[in-house]
Amino acid sequence: MGKLDGKIAIVTGAGSGMGKATAELFAKEGATVIASDINSDRLADFKNDHIIPFASNVADEKEVQAMIDKAKELGHLDILVNNAGIMDNFKTVDHLDDETWNRVLGVNLNGPFYTCRAAVKVMKEQPAGGVILNIASIGGLFGGCGGCAYTVSKHGLIGLTKNIAAVYGYNGKIRTNAISPGGVATNIMDTISEIDQEGVKPQQRLGENLPIGTSEDIAQAALFMVSDESKFVNGAVLTADGGLTDL
Numbered sequence: 694m695g696k697l698d699g700k701i702a703i704v705t706g707a708g709s710g711m712g713k714a715t716a717e718l719f720a721k722e723g724a725t726v727i728a729s730d731i732n733s734d735r736l737a738d739f740k741n742d743h744i745i746p747f748a749s750n751v752a753d754e755k756e757v758q759a760m761i762d763k764a765k766e767l768g769h770l771d772i773l774v775n776n777a778g779i780m781d782n783f784k785t786v787d788h789l790d791d792e793t794w795n796r797v798l799g800v801n802l803n804g805p806f807y808t809c810r811a812a813v814k815v816m817k818e819q820p821a822g823g824v825i826l827n828i829a830s831i832g833g834l835f836g837g838c839g840g841c842a843y844t845v846s847k848h849g850l851i852g853l854t855k856n857i858a859a860v861y862g863y864n865g866k867i868r869t870n871a872i873s874p875g876g877v878a879t880n881i882m883d884t885i886s887e888i889d890q891e892g893v894k895p896q897q898r899l900g901e902n903l904p905i906g907t908s909e910d911i912a913q914a915a916l917f918m919v920s921d922e923s924k925f926v927n928g929a930v931l932t933a934d935g936g937l938t939d940l
């Protein structure tokens with residue numbers, strides 16, 4: 694028996710890294726997973742009957758609605774994992790251009806806002822409610838773990854998490870939590886070009902012997918956060934960084 698038997702889940706950014714590992718683990722645990730990504734080529738790799746590839750851009754509200762409608766078509770929406778995210782080249786506030794700000798906030802914060810708004814409307818009408826998990830970052834907990842736009846977006850995502858948790862979680866109807874990963878080996882560095890060295894704090898410049906996790910490490914934490922094993926956990930932010938932020 695799987696931990697997610699019969700559940701229908703959406704995982705955004707599922708074409709790579711932690712999203713891919715999460716979609717695969719959820720399917721292994723019995724869920725039907727709508728694996729969404731802006732990059733449809735990456736979704737072509739899935740060869741699992743329980744994973745439904747769904748190309749969509751989280752920064753586009755219409756595409757988000759189509760993704761939510763897909764879950765409704767399947768019968769219900771039990772789990773939403775907002776995982777899609779991009780980085781910002783560590784740009785400091787004084788070096789930050791409007792295009793980077795809007796692009797990063799568009800994907801990392803507007804995206805989860807659109808998905809949560811649409812998902813909550815569905816989940817609150819379901820007898821079994823639902824679970825939302827937002828993949829934030831240690832950049833959402835501290836000021837010096839990313840550039841300005843990334844830091845703002847991930848702090849905002851944690852605020853979104855806590856507000857939904859407070860409003861819809863008090864009766865256990867919709868649980869909403871976040872995970873703040875530290876360094877994890879994925880393809881996210883491909884979204885970085887020309888790092889703004891002024892925006893990288895000295896500890897990161899050293900860059901040696903820092904704990905680096907795997908996508909599967911985060912997927913296991915995600916499984917706990919969406920399964921009934923964490924049914925009394927709501928409004929929490931689980932740091933999964935191998936102790937990086939305590940160094």
Ligand SMILES: NC(=O)c1ccc[n+]([C@@H]2O[C@H](COP(=O)([O-])OP(=O)(O)OC[C@H]3O[C@@H](n4cnc5c(N)ncnc54)[C@H](O)[C@@H]3O)[C@@H](O)[C@H]2O)c1
Pocket residue numbers: 705706707708709710711712729730731732735749750751752776777778779800828829830831873874875876877878879880881882884
């Ligand atoms: N890798 C790390 O060290 C790290 C650390 C902390 C937090 N995070 C967060 O974890 C999440 C997953 O990152 P990852 O490291 O697995 O990255 P990744 O780049 O390997 O995967 C992210 C996926 O999101 C997709 N994506 C990007 N923009 C999208 C959009 N607009 N709509 C839909 N999909 C989109 C990409 O195509 C990609 O397949 C992100 O939110 C990231 O900010 C990553």
